[in-house]
Amino acid sequence: xxxxxxxxxxxxxxxxxxxxxxxxxxxxxxxxxxxxxxxxxxxxxxxxxxxxxxxxxxxxxxxxxxxxxxxxxxxxxxxxxxxxxxxx
Amino acid sequence: xxxxxxxxxxxxxxxxxxxxxxxxxxxxxxxxxxxxxxxxxxxxxxxxxxxxxxxxxxxxxxxxxxxxxxxxxxxxxxxxxxxxxxxxxxxxxxxxxxxxxxxxxxxxxxxxxxxxxxxxxxxxxxxxxxxxxxxxxxxxxxxxxxxxxxxxxxxxxxxxxxxxxxxxxxxxxxxxxxxxxxxxxxxxxxxxxxxxxxxxxxxxxxxxxxxxxxxxxxxxxxxxxxxxxxxxxxxxxxxxxxxxxxxxxxxxxxxxxxxxxxxxxxxxxxxxxxxxxxxxxxxxxxxxxxxxxxxxxxxxxxxxxxxxxxxxxxxxxxxxxxxxxxxxxxxxxxxxxxxxxxxxxxx
Numbered sequence: 001x002x003x004x005x006x007x008x009x010x011x012x013x014x015x016x017x018x019x020x021x022x023x024x025x026x027x028x029x030x031x032x033x034x035x036x037x038x039x040x041x042x043x044x045x046x047x048x049x050x051x052x053x054x055x056x057x058x059x060x061x062x063x064x065x066x067x068x069x070x071x072x073x074x075x076x077x078x079x080x081x082x083x084x085x086x087x088x
Numbered sequence: 089x090x091x092x093x094x095x096x097x098x099x100x101x102x103x104x105x106x107x108x109x110x111x112x113x114x115x116x117x118x119x120x121x122x123x124x125x126x127x128x129x130x131x132x133x134x135x136x137x138x139x140x141x142x143x144x145x146x147x148x149x150x151x152x153x154x155x156x157x158x159x160x161x162x163x164x165x166x167x168x169x170x171x172x173x174x175x176x177x178x179x180x181x182x183x184x185x186x187x188x189x190x191x192x193x194x195x196x197x198x199x200x201x202x203x204x205x206x207x208x209x210x211x212x213x214x215x216x217x218x219x220x221x222x223x224x225x226x227x228x229x230x231x232x233x234x235x236x237x238x239x240x241x242x243x244x245x246x247x248x249x250x251x252x253x254x255x256x257x258x259x260x261x262x263x264x265x266x267x268x269x270x271x272x273x274x275x276x277x278x279x280x281x282x283x284x285x286x287x288x289x290x291x292x293x294x295x296x297x298x299x300x301x302x303x304x305x306x307x308x309x310x311x312x313x314x315x316x317x318x319x320x321x322x323x324x325x326x327x328x329x330x331x332x333x334x335x336x337x338x339x340x341x342x343x344x345x346x347x348x349x350x351x352x353x354x355x356x357x358x359x360x361x362x363x364x365x366x367x368x369x370x371x372x373x374x375x376x377x378x379x380x381x382x383x384x385x386x387x388x389x390x391x392x393x394x395x396x397x398x399x400x401x402x403x404x405x406x407x408x409x410x411x412x413x414x415x416x417x418x419x420x421x422x423x424x425x426x427x428x429x430x431x432x433x434x435x
Contacts, residue, residue: 017191018137019137019138020137021137022133040133040134042134044138044192044193044196047191047192048191048192048193050189051189051190051191054188054189055185055189
């Protein structure tokens with residue numbers, strides 16, 4: 001899977017997992033901070049995103065500080081998934 | 089104990105009052121889904137997107153009821169199942185992911201006390217907070233709890249309510265057990281169908297109750313509940329309740345939880361035989377059957393007390409004039425029976 005396709009898929013999964021039903025994938029910018037004022041995600045969402053990475057891409061995050069480096073924006077997530085996922 | 093404010097989210101248009109201006113909303117099938125209002129103005133988006141239907145309806149109805157009512161001394165709710173569909177989702181996750189990676193939202197929202205907890209946090213209410221889950225008597229237990237708190241002088245005002253959502257899992261299990269109709273049924277013919285089972289309903293009904301009679305919508309005089317009653321014990325309790333409050337049978341109008349189940353509506357017919365002259369109202373032909381439907385009955389009572397005209401579908405027998413007293417009799421699955429006596433402060 002190329003990075004552009006993966007980014008769209010990540011956005012769809014974020015909307016699905018976090019029930020952001022009033023958003024479409026194109027509403028989420030690639031470099032928009034996930035925990036910034038636009039998306040307004042919080043700590044419970046971060047756990048949901050950790051679960052998303054494990055279920056969808058086989059990436060297990062054991063160290064919370066790793067999560068902070070990965071769950072920055074869709075770009076960073078896509079890079080990490082491409083480098084570490086066994087499922088794509 | 090007086091009802092000062094009331095809100096019902098139900099399968100009828102009860103939030104905006106259209107039930108009384110435009111009439112009863114027709115339904116067909118064996119499920120009556122709630123007509124939910126928009127919650128965007130009252131519940132922050134980040135919270136709303138995590139809420140299941142039971143929590144959403146309960147919190148929405150609670151916040152609407154609390155508007156302009158000041159701070160309450162506590163929150164007392166009744167629900168048999170709360171957001172049970174989230175419980176099933178969480179259990180499915182445990183199986184699907186082999187007890188591994190589980191998401192927190194379904195679990196957090198699935199407990200019956202999620203509504204009372206959410207309302208307490210959103211309104212910064214640190215008082216008494218409890219959710220009664222006594223199945224078909226959950227709302228009655230909440231009402232009884234509230235009455236005891238008032239009698240002991242521990243509170244002056246409370247948010248009280250009952251709520252239930254239609255859970256597909258529970259519905260399917262109850263359908264297989266014969267509790268719901270399989271033939272095509274509608275609101276106007278529910279009581280005419282002489283078949284087993286009823287229709288499933290849902291909703292959230294909230295009240296602000298207070299010890300001050302000023303501007304009261306209704307006074308709650310008594311609540312009584314029993315398991316495995318007989319007609320004899322039922323009529324004995326009625327006589328006791330009426331005597332305790334010096335109310336004669338002639339002064340009382342009745343509301344019964346008739347639900348069209350030919351196997352168990354006989355309870356209501358026999359009950360009504362002892363009151364052959366009084367006006368009788370129904371409510372489950374409007375909202376379906378659910379364990380805390382009596383909360384809706386109490387809400388409807390506050391409307392009957394205030395309105396000169398009501399939709400004819402609510403009047404099972406006789407004609408409507410705002411009653412002085414209303415006795416509500418309900419049973420859930422012919423096992424859990426309850427009686428509630430309300431007084432109209434306007435008459």
